[in-house]
Amino acid sequence: MTDKNPLRSHIASANAPDCDFPIQNLPYGVFSTEGGAPRCGVAIGDRIVDLAKAEEAGLIDAQGTFSQPVLNDFIALGREVWDRTRARLTELLAEGGAETIPTVAMADAQMHLPIRVTEFTDFYASKNHAFNVGVLFRGPENALPPQWTHMPIGYNGRASSVVVSGTDIRRPMGQVKGEDGPVWTECKRLDLELELGAIVGANSSMGERVSVEQAEEMIFGYVLLNDWSARDIQAWEYQPLGPFQAKALGTTISPWIVTTAALEPFRCKGAERVNPVLPYLEEKRPGFFDINLEWALNDTVLGRTNYNVMYWSSAQQLAHHAVSGCPMRVGDLLGTGTISGPSRDQTGALLEMTEAGKNPVEIDGGTRIFIEDGDSITLRGHASGDGYRIGFGECAGKVLPAQQ
Amino acid sequence: MTDKNPLRSHIASANAPDCDFPIQNLPYGVFSTEGGAPRCGVAIGDRIVDLAKAEEAGLIDAQGTFSQPVLNDFIALGREVWDRTRARLTELLAEGGAETIPTVAMADAQMHLPIRVTEFTDFYASKNHAFNVGVLFRGPENALPPQWTHMPIGYNGRASSVVVSGTDIRRPMGQVKGEDGPVWTECKRLDLELELGAIVGANSSMGERVSVEQAEEMIFGYVLLNDWSARDIQAWEYQPLGPFQAKALGTTISPWIVTTAALEPFRCKGAERVNPVLPYLEEKRPGFFDINLEWALNDTVLGRTNYNVMYWSSAQQLAHHAVSGCPMRVGDLLGTGTISGPSRDQTGALLEMTEAGKNPVEIDGGTRIFIEDGDSITLRGHASGDGYRIGFGECAGKVLPAQQ
Numbered sequence: 105m106t107d108k109n110p111l112r113s114h115i116a117s118a119n120a121p122d123c124d125f126p127i128q129n130l131p132y133g134v135f136s137t138e139g140g141a142p143r144c145g146v147a148i149g150d151r152i153v154d155l156a157k158a159e160e161a162g163l164i165d166a167q168g169t170f171s172q173p174v175l176n177d178f179i180a181l182g183r184e185v186w187d188r189t190r191a192r193l194t195e196l197l198a199e200g201g202a203e204t205i206p207t208v209a210m211a212d213a214q215m216h217l218p219i220r221v222t223e224f225t226d227f228y229a230s231k232n233h234a235f236n237v238g239v240l241f242r243g244p245e246n247a248l249p250p251q252w253t254h255m256p257i258g259y260n261g262r263a264s265s266v267v268v269s270g271t272d273i274r275r276p277m278g279q280v281k282g283e284d285g286p287v288w289t290e291c292k293r294l295d296l297e298l299e300l301g302a303i304v305g306a307n308s309s310m311g312e313r314v315s316v317e318q319a320e321e322m323i324f325g326y327v328l329l330n331d332w333s334a335r336d337i338q339a340w341e342y343q344p345l346g347p348f349q350a351k352a353l354g355t356t357i358s359p360w361i362v363t364t365a366a367l368e369p370f371r372c373k374g375a376e377r378v379n380p381v382l383p384y385l386e387e388k389r390p391g392f393f394d395i396n397l398e399w400a401l402n403d404t405v406l407g408r409t410n411y412n413v414m415y416w417s418s419a420q421q422l423a424h425h426a427v428s429g430c431p432m433r434v435g436d437l438l439g440t441g442t443i444s445g446p447s448r449d450q451t452g453a454l455l456e457m458t459e460a461g462k463n464p465v466e467i468d469g470g471t472r473i474f475i476e477d478g479d480s481i482t483l484r485g486h487a488s489g490d491g492y493r494i495g496f497g498e499c500a501g502k503v504l505p506a507q508q
Numbered sequence: 509m510t511d512k513n514p515l516r517s518h519i520a521s522a523n524a525p526d527c528d529f530p531i532q533n534l535p536y537g538v539f540s541t542e543g544g545a546p547r548c549g550v551a552i553g554d555r556i557v558d559l560a561k562a563e564e565a566g567l568i569d570a571q572g573t574f575s576q577p578v579l580n581d582f583i584a585l586g587r588e589v590w591d592r593t594r595a596r597l598t599e600l601l602a603e604g605g606a607e608t609i610p611t612v613a614m615a616d617a618q619m620h621l622p623i624r625v626t627e628f629t630d631f632y633a634s635k636n637h638a639f640n641v642g643v644l645f646r647g648p649e650n651a652l653p654p655q656w657t658h659m660p661i662g663y664n665g666r667a668s669s670v671v672v673s674g675t676d677i678r679r680p681m682g683q684v685k686g687e688d689g690p691v692w693t694e695c696k697r698l699d700l701e702l703e704l705g706a707i708v709g710a711n712s713s714m715g716e717r718v719s720v721e722q723a724e725e726m727i728f729g730y731v732l733l734n735d736w737s738a739r740d741i742q743a744w745e746y747q748p749l750g751p752f753q754a755k756a757l758g759t760t761i762s763p764w765i766v767t768t769a770a771l772e773p774f775r776c777k778g779a780e781r782v783n784p785v786l787p788y789l790e791e792k793r794p795g796f797f798d799i800n801l802e803w804a805l806n807d808t809v810l811g812r813t814n815y816n817v818m819y820w821s822s823a824q825q826l827a828h829h830a831v832s833g834c835p836m837r838v839g840d841l842l843g844t845g846t847i848s849g850p851s852r853d854q855t856g857a858l859l860e861m862t863e864a865g866k867n868p869v870e871i872d873g874g875t876r877i878f879i880e881d882g883d884s885i886t887l888r889g890h891a892s893g894d895g896y897r898i899g900f901g902e903c904a905g906k907v908l909p910a911q912q
Contacts, residue, residue: 222668223627223666223667223668228749238748241748242748249747249748250685251683251685251690251744251745254683254689254690255683255690255745257745257748257749257752258749258752259663259664259749259750259752260663260664260665260666260752261664262627262664262834263627264626264627264714264834264835264836264837264840265714265833265834265835267714274714274715274833276831276832276833277717277831277832278831278832279655279658279659279786279831281654281655285658285783286655286658286659286786288786288787288788291832310668310669310671310678310758311678311908311911312911313681313911334832337832340655341655341659341661342748342749342750343653343748344642344645344646344653344661344746344747344750345632345661345662345663345746345750345751346663346746346748346749346750346751347749347750348661348662348663348664349828349829349831349832349834350832352829352832352833352834353715353832353833353834354714354833379689382683382690382692383692384692424753425753425756427680427681427682427683427753428680428681428682428738428741428753428754428756428757429669429678429680429756429757429758430666430668430669430753430756430757431668431669432668433668436668504715507715507716507717
């Protein structure tokens with residue numbers, strides 16, 4: 105990026121070069137302050153614009169949707185309203201803009217799930233991850249499924265267990281494979297998955313397909329997403345119908361939805377395609393964004409990667425999701441799949457990083473093969489502009505002991 | 509059943525012995541009449557009790573929920589309200605009851621999806637079906653997965669494509685396996701799956717498990733369910749993460765939810781257990797119902813079976829669904845899985861009945877290996893009392909040609 109004099113805000117904290125939430129970002133979330141109801145807001149520096157109050161004050165118009173406790177109704181208003189609202193917020197928050205715009209300090213706010221998650225789908229779109237995990241579950245000769253380079257493989261996950269950053273995650277109990285049949289146990293191979301999640305912002309109709317171009321227009325924005333995974337439960341349950349309870353213990357998303365509009369300057373190509381794709385999956389322009397990602401176990405950053413390592417974009421995933429005529433809806437959450445680069449320190453899951461427990465990783469004060477009780481996992485991500493960055497904030501969760 | 513003098517209704521059509529909707533049944537649905545908004549009703553004979561009007565008239569009290577266009581809010585009131593409402597409706601509709609209760613003719617009503625489907629999960633709980641399909645997809649030695657007799661295997665389906673009986677289903681386009689990679693085609697192996705669906709009527713909390721006894725109490729009732737399946741798309745896509753677009757073209761449910769209370773006299777055991785189950789899946793009493801089921805292709809009934817052939821009950825499936833702490837919610841729909849008995853004419857899918865196309869079935873005016881454009885599939889089911897029956901009505905859908 106070569107914008108040497110980026111636009112600045114009258115909210116001074118937004119102008120620091122390492123601030124996740126400059127005026128170029130304007131991500132949406134849902135917050136509350138003591139005694140108040142959850143309502144919609146936009147992050148700017150270390151403050152949150154109270155969009156409900158801003159609308160009451162006549163500064164902005166979103167048909168009253170900002171007083172809702174989720175962003176679904178605002179998102180459903182459509183791309184024209186998203187664009188107009190972004191332009192108006194930029195005007196209000198720029199230097200010389202409306203210094204009276206109502207804000208609260210982030211430190212005084214509690215963040216909530218930004219959307220009512222209509223349905224949750226998780227994909228499997230990093231070739232490194234798919235290969236690494238395939239080797240561990242099925243051996244090197246069957247590692248990459250034959251259709252992997254021809255379609256974005258995904259599965260329907262559970263929307264009810266999607267929670268906002270900061271929510272504790274309980275280690276699950278379940279069945280795992282024993283010598284003589286299944287054993288009832290707490291999960292002993294609890295893992296993270298570093299992902300982004302695309303938020304679907306428009307409906308499609310049953311029986312209709314969606315082109316990749318239409319799909320791009322339908323995506324409102326992205327969150328960080330940690331798809332907590334119980335690997336021992338997964339290994340026993342997942343054939344032939346896919347992962348189920350191993351993935352239903354919790355999926356954590358960041359409270360801020362970074363809009364596609366804010367990410368647009370960082371659009372880039374993904375991994376090199378190894379074969380042509382069927383026309384319904386062809387992209388007319390690059391479908392990825394140059395987003396640096398990292399994850400930490402407690403205070404130790406263990407993995408650093410970039411969204412641009414992925415093979416299938418969220419737009420391709422959405423087009424594939426609707427290919428059989430499946431209706432897509434506002435609030436659908438599409439996990440990109442674990443984002444792993446080729447080297448060990450670029451992997452987005454402990455299963456890969458420790459080779460299923462064979463090679464422990466070092467952290468401040470110890471080692472780990474999987475996540476232990478009391479551990480916290482934190483995801484972070486940002487796109488780097490010149491003099492500013494488009495950040496996602498944090499997506500964090502702490503693991504509680506199992507309930508026997 | 510030995511109730512020689514079953515209770516009779518002042519709605520005469522309800523007293524015919526082959527009527528699906530006698531006073532013993534009282535299934536809930538959502539209907540509209542010309543110019544009116546969708547609202548809640550109960551089937552009685554060939555009429556529908558207008559519950560919204562009955563509540564307005566002070567005949568019944570459900571806290572205003574009956575004027576909603578889905579039953580979720582009523583169901584969320586809980587089992588005590590379900591029981592009290594059933595008792596009150598029985599009183600109002602019995603001979604000598606309130607002949608002024610507002611009803612409309614079924615013939616004048618349009619039926620709607622009875623619930624807003626929160627999430628949809630489909631299981632795989634007929635051993636015959638699991639084995640038969642396993643042989644066709646993976647060969648006889650890997651037919652039944654090793655965990656199959658130890659846990660109810662299921663996968664998350666797509667709630668957005670659940671539709672009410674009478675909705676046309678469009679044949680999907682998609683990828684199937686070709687000689688040299690995937691081929692873009694309309695589905696050539698379109699199939700049905702004869703199932704019941706359990707409607708979850710209470711929430712559970714994240715991080716908490718649900719016992720089988722609690723799960724039984726949480727189930728509001730059952731519908732007929734046809735999980736339309738694109739077998740050629742399924743074969744290419746389903747490994748390793750399970751079926752996805754092959755199952756997202758549509759899932760049809762019957763408009764009437766038959767309550768667990770109405771089915772209680774028909775409680776029975778399912779298939780014999782081949783090994784002990786882990787304590788969290790143990791049942792204190794039989795978990796099935798003696799429900800005769802059939803499916804027809806156009807005018808020809810091809811399959812006849814009974815819910816009592818199943819291995820895992822809906823209560824066990826629900827307990828397993830929450831074992832990792834996954835929150836369950838009012839309006840969740842749990843498909844039982846295809847209900848197939850041991851013989852060919854007891855199978856609930858054409859894949860099994862025709863052995864993946866090898867043995868065509870005869871229908872009036874022709875033969876079929878899979879479903880053709882213009883074909884209708886109709887499911888029916890009822891439990892047989894003495895002098896009455898608890899029927900589900902019909903669950904029907906017609907297949908439209910693919911959109912190329």
